Amino acid sequence: MAMTLRLTSDDEQVLAALAESQGISRQEATIRAIHEAASRRAHVQAVTDSSARARARYADLLERLGK
Incomplete structure (x- = not known):
């Protein structure tokens, strides 16, 4: 598919x-x-996504470590 790309001079x-x-x-x-x-x-x-899964999986541990 062809397309035109308009760029500034910079x-x-x-x-x-x-x-x-x-x-x-x-x-x-x-x-x-x-x-x-x-x-x-x-x-x-x-x-x-990986970080969110790890935080959810280890939420209890992270909470205890934070005390």
Whole structure:
């Protein structure tokens, strides 16, 4: 699917520098950035979910340790 990405001149410069530093096209840099952002968000969510499960599982212990 094709799409148009409108960037400010500052954003265009940042993208061009990123692509050049990695030796890839601006399109590939954009795609990689999208995938990296999605991966980071998924990781943060997984850690948040894991932490919530651990806090629920060990709530009594954590309460006793806090006293």
